[in-house]
Amino acid sequence: VDAADRPTLGERIPxxxxxxxxxxxxxxxxxxxxxEATMGDAQRIMYFHVAAAWNAxxxxxxxxxxxxxxxxxxxxxxxxxxxxxxxxxxLFTTVTIVGGSVWARAVWNTWWTWDPxxxxxxxxxxxxxxxxxxxxxxxxDVGRQRLAAVIGIVGACVVPIVYMxxxxxxxxxxxxxxxxxxxxxxxxxxxxxxxxxxxxxxxLWLLGRRxxxxxxxxxxxxxxxxxxx
Amino acid sequence: xxxxxxxxxxFLGYSLMWLVIVLYVGNLHRRQAVVQRExxxxxxxxxxxxxxxxxxxxxxxxxx
Numbered sequence: 001v002d003a004a005d006r007p008t009l010g011e012r013i014p015x016x017x018x019x020x021x022x023x024x025x026x027x028x029x030x031x032x033x034x035x036e037a038t039m040g041d042a043q044r045i046m047y048f049h050v051a052a053a054w055n056a057x058x059x060x061x062x063x064x065x066x067x068x069x070x071x072x073x074x075x076x077x078x079x080x081x082x083x084x085x086x087x088x089x090x091l092f093t094t095v096t097i098v099g100g101s102v103w104a105r106a107v108w109n110t111w112w113t114w115d116p117x118x119x120x121x122x123x124x125x126x127x128x129x130x131x132x133x134x135x136x137x138x139x140x141d142v143g144r145q146r147l148a149a150v151i152g153i154v155g156a157c158v159v160p161i162v163y164m165x166x167x168x169x170x171x172x173x174x175x176x177x178x179x180x181x182x183x184x185x186x187x188x189x190x191x192x193x194x195x196x197x198x199x200x201x202x203x204l205w206l207l208g209r210r211x212x213x214x215x216x217x218x219x220x221x222x223x224x225x226x227x228x229x
Numbered sequence: 230x231x232x233x234x235x236x237x238x239x240f241l242g243y244s245l246m247w248l249v250i251v252l253y254v255g256n257l258h259r260r261q262a263v264v265q266r267e268x269x270x271x272x273x274x275x276x277x278x279x280x281x282x283x284x285x286x287x288x289x290x291x292x293x
Contacts, residue, residue: 026243040235045242052246091253099246106238209257216264222287223271 010208018205021198025051025191033191042106049099050176051195052092053121055203057159059089060128062207064156067149079145080218082152083135084210086128088203093125108172116165117173124162127155139221 029047036043062085070078100118105111112118131151138144166173176182182189233241 042235042238042242044239045246048243048246091249095246095249098249099242102238102242102245106233106235106242206254206257209261213257213261213264216261216268219287220264220268220271223268223275226287227271227275 008208008211010204013205018202021201025195025198028191028194033188039107045099045103047191047195049096051199052095054196055199056089056092059085060156060159063152067152070149080214084207084214086131087210088206090128115171115173116169117171120162120165124158
């Protein structure tokens with residue numbers, strides 16, 4: 001078995017388990033959690049929105065660790081991990097922004113506003129899009145891979161700013177998770193915590209598959225390079 | 230403009246979030262299938278000793 005063919009941790013998670021976990025989180029969000037008093041059912045968007053946001057943070061945290069390790073050791077495996085995690089992080093940030101935008105239209109009567117939390121999230125999204133562009137065109141180019149690692153570290157440093165933005169600056173975005181805990185009733189907390197779990201599983205599953213594809217693509221490129229007359 | 234119910238917004242929100250997820254996962258599977266197919270085809274064409282050597286070297290390069 002080739003190294004690039006060995007199953008990663010995420011690939012060991014069965015597909016059915018991931019989809020079942022995500023669908024179960026919808027069940028809890030739709031039927032188990034009570035409707036919010038003022039926002040009604042529109043508030044249920046939060047269960048995907050917040051879980052996706054937290055897993056984007058997790059993904060960018062992995063980018064930070066992998067990028068630092070890559071700059072320290074120069075091992076391509078770390079760069080691949082950062083690349084894969086950043087891509088999944090961008091997916092989750094996109095889900096966060098899309099869901100949040102619909103929620104904002106329902107509750108604030110606007111699709112977008114330059115609220116500190118929204119603005120910093122958008123900045124985070126753009127930084128990691130930049131990371132993907134740089135790293136995606138860095139095949140075999142150590143200089144560009146190192147540049148991507150630096151962008152990844154800078155991007156990950158924006159995560160705490162996104163988290164603290166609604167406490168540092170005045171904004172509209174509700175704060176459901178503070179340093180002192182969840183600001184919501186018990187059944188909502190259960191649904192939200194379960195959504196975190198389901199999305200973390202989903203993150204690992206996606207990460208494993210993306211890592212494998214990157215490793216195989218690099219092996220393919222190396223083979224083609226070797227065989228070039 | 231007709232005002233939507235909170236339930237309709239919820240369905241719109243989940244539909245769009247699922248759309249993003251499904252598009253990404255579909256694209257990921259497609260990329261995975263293309264790379265895997267091309268890699269297998271190239272490996273199959275590398276039956277010779279020289280090809281095996283090149284493959285091992287490429288594999289070492291990709292796993293370092």
